[in-house]
Amino acid sequence: MENFEEQLRKDLHQFLLSMKEVDNRMPECPDVEEKWEEIAKAYIPDGIREFQDFPSASLGWMMYIGMAVAxxxxxxxxxxxxxxxxxxxxxxxxxYDAMDEYIREEVLQLQCVDFTVLEKVVGECASRLYNALMHQRFEPGTKEAFNGFVACLHQLYLFGAAMQLKRMGYHMTKMN
Known part of the structure; x- marks a missing residue:
């Protein structure tokens, strides 16, 4: 599973770098990272319930949550x-169904073009990870399928936080 999550991380990083949404060096924000486990435990029942009919939303909402926490x-x-x-x-x-709009409007305070652009970026990231998860051919309902889902959520949370940190002016550069 570590290899799968690493593949997800590399793919998202390259994609978001190409969109100039993250820096080459990922941010370190222990406070946000420490909230992951607590948030995941609370989110997973809703996320799993929604995954069957709305996989991109089930995955993408976690990216918005990462942005909100940042x-x-x-x-x-x-x-x-x-x-x-x-x-x-x-x-x-x-x-749950309108959580994305709440985060974009009320937490991130986005409007018009920025609101729509973020929706498209998050949608593409969620689709990329959903496709990667489906290509693993995990048998539904198995421990492997669950762990794959959680790996996707984890990376989306971390990259959501990284995107928002960059948007707020935090840039990770190597110190001399």
């Missing part, structure tokens, strides 16, 4: 880090 980290982490279930906090604003 934004929260930059804005008022002392408040947001104490919210017991950050995923439920976001989901319950408008419901």
């Amino acid at each position: 934004k929260f980290w930059d804005a008022e982490w002392d408040i947001y880090s104490k919210i017991e279930d950050l995923y439920a906090y976001m989901r319950d604003k408008r419901g």
